[in-house]
Amino acid sequence: MNIIDCREMACPAPVISVKKALQEQNELRVLLDDGAPRENVARFARNRGMEVIEEREGTGWAVIIKGNNEATQSREVSASNGDQVLLITSDRLGDGPEELGRLLMKNFIHTLLETETSPQRIFFMNTGVFLSIEGSDVFEALEKLQGMGVEIFSCGLCLDFFNLKEKARVGGTTNMLTTADSLLNARQVIKL
Incomplete structure (x- = not known):
């Protein structure tokens, strides 16, 4: 060996x-x-x-x-051919005021529970990992999405960088190779 x-x-x-x-x-x-x-x-x-x-x-x-x-x-x-993937790279949506951006992101993720189509995977990177930790405004919604079959991944390097590894509770941690493979093989990638 x-x-x-x-x-x-x-x-x-x-x-x-x-x-x-x-x-x-x-x-x-x-x-x-x-x-x-x-x-x-x-x-x-x-x-x-x-x-x-x-x-x-x-x-x-x-x-x-x-x-x-x-x-x-x-x-x-x-493994990932044909998937619809969400790539969330921030804890807020858009470039406007922070408070509005956080509210928009919260509403977007909660709205995913009500849509007819769900993504197969959600990847959280950079400050997006703040959404996947226990205590975030969308933690319970992410748990429900995971229960509906949506695969949820947080960037391990990002969690380490922000010292959030111990607070990650929903989904799994991932690495850049797995993320890149999934994005490149996806039918559709939506970046937020």
């Missing part, structure tokens, strides 16, 4: 390194820092139908990934 060392790598480098390595081999032992790097790599592998074993190793983690390359590659290509 090959070992790749992804410690001290910034997002999305660990996931990209693992993706490249999995194109050549079915089993990997990946050395990772705790937090977003470990979570992102484990989720990346699980989302592609691979077995993931996480073991504490010193101050970091070893993530063992086992799977089938052909199944992984075909699942990756079809």
